[in-house]
Amino acid sequence: MRSVCYVYCILAAVFLVIFVCMPVSAAQGVTIGAGPGSGPGYGNDSAGPDNASLQERVTVREQVTVRTQECSPDEACNATRLRAMVAERNQVYQAGAEGTISPVQVAGGAVFAFRAAAPLTGGNAPDLIRLSEEINGSVRNAVQNEERIRSQNGFMVFLFGGDHTSADAMMQEVVQNRVRIAEMNRLIEGCGCDPETATLLREQVQAMEQEQARFESLANAEKAKRGLFGIFG
Template sequence: MMRKAAVLILCLLLVAPALAVPGNGNGNGQGKAGNSAPVLLEEDAGDEQDPTVNATPEPTKAPGNGKHIVAKVSAAPGQVKKNASLHERLRERVNQTTGDLENETGTLPPEKQKVWKNQNEVRLAVHTFLALGEMDGGIGKNVSAIARTFNNSIRTRLQAEEQIQARPGWMRFLAGGDEAAAAALFQNLNQSRDQIREMQRLVENCTCDNETRTLLQDQLRVMEEEQERLRALAENETADSGAIGWIWK
């Protein structure tokens, strides 16, 4: 009798856990697999929607007041330069061109570097007016057209000055200066004088801001100073007759 009772108790102990597995005490009928479902956040709760409906994110709603919060988009890189003033853009171009001209001159033979350095400031001024033509729809087109013609004559100046600087000492002593190079300079200077005057007139009547006008006037001053230097060089070359150059001069 005692043996039967013990067997009955043992059977009850083995069956009880198996009977408890189908339910979790809340009557929802979910097993362990049901507990692995993701927890829904408050904004994700509700009826399922077609994923294409919310392809474009909606503005975020402020808690409690139902108003939309519009995020401010930061400026894209380079936007500051795009919105820069005419003077700032020209100044940036001047700085860039200065570096380019210095690098270009550094690659030349030493005997040519001095001549090119003398012309670099004028070349920089010309490039400034050419840049103005790209950036300004007022006087820019007219000024840049004149500057382009002026730029074409710089090669003549460089060649004439190189020819003067390369003249052998013995030839200078005997025959004096290079009259052909001096004549080429005089002709070039007479043409560029009129071009500078016309650019000055345009700049004076410019509707641009004061900073831009001052920058352009500074470039014109550089061009005028180079005119005077080259004119003095040509005059000295013509006046130098050497030991026997007076015979044919």
């Protein structure tokens, strides 16, 4: 009789263990089955269209941020901004009653424009800036010669003619600047700029070219002044 009780106790213990362990195993099976990569919305689905679209938006935003960071406050990241910057500067330097801009301001404005356009002119930016700065320095020298010519005593000019030394120096500046201007036009042509940027930069070069033509005319007129002693000499 006692052995039968032992058998019943063992059977009861076995049933109790089975009853307790089966729900746990089932729960673990559900958890594993629903784990990442085994059900809808997980695993390979994470690289689906929605996630790819999000990645594209992040990439575009990062590219815009990089382009913005590449442009300092003194630079233009597009042609519209460049034209606005040049217009603002010209308004500041607009001179007196006649509303004209001096040769030095014209050349300085070109330097400003080419520096601002550096992000838009690519690998040609350094040479364009350098050439515009060289022309700017040359124009300052030409203006000094012009001031010497205009400050001459009229009676001395009548007797001895014009200031040929200043006129010759001015012509040398003109010749050198025309070489620089031709090089700048070539660089603009090959800079890969958008049409609006290229047009604006050509406008700057044309303005400097017009000043060179004025200097040449002034120098030739001064050299033509022979004076009284020059006529009879």
